[in-house]
Amino acid sequence: MSQEKQITKQHLGSMESRYRARFINSLTGFKSANLVGTVDQQGNPNLAIVSSVVHIGSNPPLIGFINRPNSVERHTLENILATKSFTLNSIDEDIAALAHQTSARYPKNQSEFQAVGLTPYTDNDFIAPFVLESGLKIALTLKEHHIIKANDTELIIGEVEQVRVPSDAIQPDGYLDVESMDLVTISGLDSYHVTQRLYRLDYAKPDKALEPLSVSGEKTEWKVNQSTMD
Structure with missing residues (x-):
């Protein structure tokens, strides 16, 4: 390993903005990669990649993610607040590049599903679309919405309504073997990785x-x- 380098708050403040964003986003290491599926009140689907999904609690089953500041149009956030519904969909090796493309700023009337070549899937029990190609699909209803005062990002917390997953990935003790589904992780803003269980x-x-x-x-x-x- 090379010699340690100390980077202070002052150093961070003097960094070029995109360089700083890449550096800070890399500090937390590997993060789960998910696609958030939503629909607006007119039925138009939206899809966006996120790397900030976190477990909130098991009883009731709650999952959250961080949305960027609402300083420009945030179609995912707008749709969730309007419909109170969203899905989280896993990303595997086969669709990682397509999932990354959803981070592009498409206009509101443009479906990211159609733009990148992924398939929206809905059923009669839930309004928000799943990603058909995803191995792990989770439907959630909005429970809490918080603005984080430190930087104006927004925490979305949803309660799990249903889970769709390959039956052989669920182990006898309840452990979900996500590695068997070839899911990828993200480091930084744009680096995708496969995993190996220790x-x-x-x-x-x-x-x-x-x-x-x-x-x-x-x-x-x-x-x-x-x-x-x-």
């Missing part, structure tokens, strides 16, 4: 040695050098 680990307790688990949640033997856990 191991699953048993529930950690102060007086109990860590034990590895199989993908299905069963106790198994260590297959890595345990010195990495020291």
Whole structure:
């Protein structure tokens, strides 16, 4: 590893804006890659890639994401606030480039689905469109909307209404094996990655040695050098 470099708040403030954006966006490492599907009140679909999706809670099941400041037209945000509905759709290797293209600023009357070549899918139970090509599809209704005063970004929190996922990806203990679906992650603003699982680990307790688990949640033997856990 090369020599450590210290970058201060003053250094950050003096950086060219796009350079700073790329640098700061890379600091948090790998992030999940998702497509947000929405529809306006006239039924026009919209699709946008996000890398800020976070787990909020399991009971009730809540998922959130950060929307950029509403200083210009934000079709995704406008649609969610109007219809109270949106979907989150996974991105795999086959559609990563198409998903990235949805970040382009298309006019409101232009469907990103059509523009990039992805397929909107709806059913009678939910108004917002899914991405047919996605392996993991989640339908959510808007529960909370918060403006973050520090930078005017907006936190959208949705409650999970339904999940569509390959049945063989769901393990006996409830673990969802997302790696089996070839999902990609994002680092920074534009770098896409595939993953490789190291191991699953048993529930950690102060007086109990860590034990590895199989993908299905069963106790198994260590297959890595345990010195990495020291």
